[in-house]
Amino acid sequence: MAQIRIGTNTPPSMKLKTFAVTFLAAIAMAATAGWLSLDKETRALLATLPTNANVLFWTQAQRDAGFRALDRLPVLAKSHVVPASITPLALPPGPPLKLPLDVDAFMAGQRSAALIVLHDGKVRLERYGLGFDASGRWTSFSVAKSVTSTLVGAAIRDGFIKSMDDKVTDYIPQMKGSAYDDVSVRQLMTMTSGVRWNEDYADPSSDVARFNNHKPEEGVNALVSYMRRLPRDVPAGTRWHYSTGETNLIGILLAQAVKKPLATYLSEKIWGPAGMEQQATWILSKTGQEISGCCIQAAARDFARFGLFIANGARVNGQSIVPEGWLAEATSTRVGIGQPERGYGYQWWTLADGSFMARGIFGQGIFIDPKRKLVIVTNANWAGGARDPVAAAAREGFFKAVQKAVDDETVGFKNSTSSISPAGPL
Template sequence: MFEEKIRGLEQKINCEYGNIAGMVVLKNNETLYENYFNGYTPTDTFHVFSVTKSIVSILIGIAIDKGYIKNVDQKVLDFFPDYTIKKGEKTIQTITIKHLLTMTAPYKFRWTPYAKVFSSKDWVKATLDLLGGKKPAGEFRYMEEIGPDILTGILTRATGRPVLDFAQEFLFSPLGITVPSNIILYTSKLHVAFVKKNNASGWVADESGTNTAGWGLTLTAMDMAKIGQLYLKEGKWNGRQIVSSAWVRESTTEHSRWKKEDLPYGYLWWTKIVNGYAAMGNSGNVIYVNPSKKVVVSVAALFQPAAKDIIEFINKEIETIV
């Protein structure tokens, strides 16, 4: 019966979700299903787009656990004492780490100035220049690529070391995840090529060496599943507490809500998604965790504009099997 359901699942993937390249399903810490499509293998890495945000959330939690950051209510500008506040700017002085984590920080632009930020050598500084404005903090505004980089800037300033080095020591290496090096995209053509490339390996950084926070990380499908399993086990991996259980609970609790889509948001994690919570990225890249069933589902997907809803697919096709 199980094999028959799996055949039906894979037929559905091939017919309706053709950009899926890898899928892992864990239940009770065991691999229930793992398969790859479109010629990809277990060792291939994928740009996971906004799933990167949830990884950065974990790193912020680890930095707080270790005392590099006091708490989420610490002001953003505490970490940038050399930043010059423009005359008349008041809102930027009130913005906290929590505002960035919950997508409730205000910005001065209506249309995201991608070219302006990505053509600069320091994306954190360019983003700080856009932070604040006339509106007070508190209203949900989802920032896909520009905005979260301030968090990796904070990590760099707080720990005194590159984000990738910090992540390697305290998150990636303990979980057996390999992210070999930074990827620098010097031109817009390289930027576009990276987004569409399906076998890049590393983590995008600006020319100053600060890693992206909203996109740009590459992982294997099993790497993604490991992150989900870490959260399912409340921050523990092989008996070692990687990030505190308090942070896992807090980061997957609703703190804000995207009213337009009626989607609750934690600390860079989407909460109350079907029967759990999820890290979600463009094109259907997903880490989904169902605590009640002790199930983790990771989907690594190829870039595809307007990809079909993977969460709906997980709910209808995978959760019925497990």
């Protein structure tokens, strides 16, 4: 920028005008420098800033910006930080996975931000989209439910929760006198409480759309205040019905039991020991509790490390953080969901072939196939909304294609080794 000299003979009006232009130019330069100093996720967020806290009713552009920076949104509550591990787990590269499909086209159809395939602990495929990359954090949505489930297992092993058959009111006394009087921890975990709940993401009047805006009674957690008013629909244990509110209730129960924030317990039991490379954040409710059914922000590679941790038995130094046999129960069908060869465990979606999934709205997920040593992470912003049936079917097709590719490699390896003649005598 050229230097401007103002002489003693310059008229006062000209001096003022010149000063104003110079000052505004300096502000513009400072603003530009400040803008460029921001990371690209924050710049994207500020360019398309959502102005209301209800994610379900954001525009696609707002979701693209917000999902990568949910913990920096002024319209949402604060978050707790989950520090990175001091001993990050390496994810070494493996040979590129040969798939009979166009991965770029698949990602475009998913509106994918991240896609990672681990096989036997090695990265066989890693791609990013929507301007996202390995250094950023993407929100989990209901993938957090499966993380919360694992922390419940840890709390049982640590003795904070005595039994899956304990009553909810043993840990949350303010729920006494509600429809949850006869509901057990196990029934919360399998979503079989029988309490009425509407999870319609397109309905502004549904429970899932309204409960975050509920004004609680003085001294009562906002979620507890909302949930204890819900009526019973059917007897406890007789019906599976998906309810984010109940996973959030599990989080309150868990925090009451362990007597520490869930982010702290997550750091102690999983994030640190499993070797997560980057810090995560966990969004808080208006009353300062981690929203356990949602909203852990983490790097895609760390979601993959969590999947690998579960696939390897949730073990730290050879010892599982959950009770013996508990993880097998959690990740296999405890209750039917009315669909062939599919079920629900303890906050995990289960399949008949032994694989299972953590799933979140708009295309977030961790697919785990222990038999094939597979972990697949998907972060996305589905064009068709929270539950996009076309995108969901395409994603399951991708999982099957990866399974087949791994099976074909195994068959090919066996055939190649069997065709080698044994060496003769020397």
